[in-house]
Amino acid sequence: MDTPSPKVDAMIDKYLEAPQIFKNREALNHSFVPDELPHRDKHLDRMVSILISALRGGTPSNIFLYGKTGAGKTAVARLVLRAIASKGRGTNMPLIPSYINCNQFSTNYSILRKLCKKIDIEVPFTGLPTDEVYSRFRDGLDSAEQLMIIILDEVDKLVNKSGNDVLYDLTRMKVDLERARVSLIGITNDLRFKSQIDPRVLSSLSEEELFFAPYKATELQTILEQRAKMAFHPGVYDYGVITLCAAIGAREHGDARRALHLLKVSGELAETQKLNKVTEDHVKQARNHIEQKTINTFLETLPIQSKTVLHSIYLLEVNGKKEIFSGDVYDVYSEICGIVGLDRLTLRRISDFVNELIMHGIISAQEISRGRYGRTRRMQLSIPQEQVKKVLVEEDKTGRLKQVIDFVPTLLRP
Numbered sequence: 001m002d003t004p005s006p007k008v009d010a011m012i013d014k015y016l017e018a019p020q021i022f023k024n025r026e027a028l029n030h031s032f033v034p035d036e037l038p039h040r041d042k043h044l045d046r047m048v049s050i051l052i053s054a055l056r057g058g059t060p061s062n063i064f065l066y067g068k069t070g071a072g073k074t075a076v077a078r079l080v081l082r083a084i085a086s087k088g089r090g091t092n093m094p095l096i097p098s099y100i101n102c103n104q105f106s107t108n109y110s111i112l113r114k115l116c117k118k119i120d121i122e123v124p125f126t127g128l129p130t131d132e133v134y135s136r137f138r139d140g141l142d143s144a145e146q147l148m149i150i151i152l153d154e155v156d157k158l159v160n161k162s163g164n165d166v167l168y169d170l171t172r173m174k175v176d177l178e179r180a181r182v183s184l185i186g187i188t189n190d191l192r193f194k195s196q197i198d199p200r201v202l203s204s205l206s207e208e209e210l211f212f213a214p215y216k217a218t219e220l221q222t223i224l225e226q227r228a229k230m231a232f233h234p235g236v237y238d239y240g241v242i243t244l245c246a247a248i249g250a251r252e253h254g255d256a257r258r259a260l261h262l263l264k265v266s267g268e269l270a271e272t273q274k275l276n277k278v279t280e281d282h283v284k285q286a287r288n289h290i291e292q293k294t295i296n297t298f299l300e301t302l303p304i305q306s307k308t309v310l311h312s313i314y315l316l317e318v319n320g321k322k323e324i325f326s327g328d329v330y331d332v333y334s335e336i337c338g339i340v341g342l343d344r345l346t347l348r349r350i351s352d353f354v355n356e357l358i359m360h361g362i363i364s365a366q367e368i369s370r371g372r373y374g375r376t377r378r379m380q381l382s383i384p385q386e387q388v389k390k391v392l393v394e395e396d397k398t399g400r401l402k403q404v405i406d407f408v409p410t411l412l413r414p
């Protein structure tokens with residue numbers, strides 16, 4: 001007890017001396033909402049000016065927020081609603097804030113069930129008719145003089161999956177209630193959404209409308225700087241790191257979420273490399289890392305038919321075919337289908353899969369005219385062969401494609 005172990009001492013010192021990058025990693029999470037949102041004063045002010053009537057016994061107009069991802073819509077809506085609800089506490093105007101992400105809750109039933117929960121009405125997981133759940137919610141809410149403000153985030157996901165019904169019900173509820181009141185805040189990242197939704201629903205949902213323009217690089221810099229100060233220990237990053245993340249984020253349609261994620265991954269890379277400084281080089285590594293991950297996720301979720309098409313192009317390339325034409329791909333594809341027991345689709349369907357792969361930057365292609373034989377496409381992989389192989393071998397749960405990963409197509413045999 002008296003003489004400390006020099007060995008353990010050294011271990012402790014090693015840990016104590018290991019460089020610390022993060023002070024508060026959570027500050028870089030995408031769901032973190034800071035108390036201040038630089039460059040969104042106008043939007044905050046407008047939201048407050050609309051929702052203020054909630055504190056005066058009125059019913060705020062419905063608001064529709066739209067703009068591309070990472071423009072601060074969710075953050076602005078949540079921050080304002082949080083502030084209004086906290087001001088409302090202690091007054092005699094009960095205000096129930098409710099946030100629903102329609103990416104997670106995308107059926108009418110699940111949304112109504114979640115709203116019921118907010119006012120302590122239990123609804124079973126499944127089993128009731130949706131109309132019944134709606135009535136329970138409406139009657140429950142109407143049992144007292146109160147206001148519910150509902151944020152429906154990524155509301156396009158709801159409409160795409162389940163149609164306009166719930167939105168229609170909720171907008172209509174405004175007139176249906178006698179004592180209680182309800183206000184809606186709809187948010188979408190999808191700029192085409194307005195043309196897809198039922199015009200009647202749109203006009204009641206967007207009594208007020210707020211557009212969020214993408215951030216410019218200089219604006220992203222302020223945003224990143226604020227978060228970096230919260231997240232990192234002082235002095236562990238070069239300012240160039242902020243500028244570079246901001247520049248990349250600005251190129252990606254001014255997306256603050258991407259820029260923040262890039263900053264976080266850069267910090268994590270410095271941390272795993274046991275360095276005491278985050279550098280621009282880490283940002284570059286982080287970008288590659290993220291890109292690769294995005295591509296892998298996309299590849300993993302491809303249907304088996306599409307994977308088989310990719311597999312065919314891969315096999316042609318690793319076996320040394322110099323120029324790969326559509327016809328070659330279809331030959332190899334047909335051969336693989338025979339071996340692994342997959343239905344062989346038509347050339348036309350295969351062409352759709354090829355288009356999808358091109359669109360996502362997995363392969364590239366050039367149109368080639370063959371005179372009176374019509375046109376064909378010459379294609380090649382745009383990502384490393386190794387990356388394709390890894391996905392085909394490891395990620396395919398059925399293991400079907402794994403068995404033909406070293407297969408040499410007949411047309412390439414000597």
Ligand SMILES: Nc1ncnc2c1ncn2[C@@H]1O[C@H](COP(=O)(O)OP(=O)(O)O)[C@@H](O)[C@H]1O
Pocket residue numbers: 029030031032033034036037038039040067068069070071072073074075076189212223256257260
């Ligand atoms: N003006 C801002 N100031 C600080 N952080 C912001 C700002 N705008 C967006 N963010 C942050 O960027 C990320 C993405 O913002 P978010 O509100 O989710 O965008 P959207 O909902 O438009 O896709 C979140 O972590 C958010 O906190």
Ligand SMILES: [Mg+2]
Pocket residue numbers: 070073074075153
């Ligand atoms: Mg959002």
